[in-house]
Amino acid sequence: MDNYNAENGTTLVGVAQIHFESMALYGGKVSDLAQIKG
Structure with a gap:
């Protein structure tokens, strides 16, 4: 964020x-959410 602020004159x-769990869902492979295993 420091670089962004310096380049754009912002503060x-x-x-x-924030903890972000990445998850990938791809269309066409699963027809029901119950088929997704975590």
Whole structure:
């Protein structure tokens, strides 16, 4: 974010840590959500 602020003349700051679980769903392979195993 420091680089973005320097390049764009902004003063953005982070307000919270966010945990992001990546998940990929691809169309055409599953016809029912119950078929998805986690």
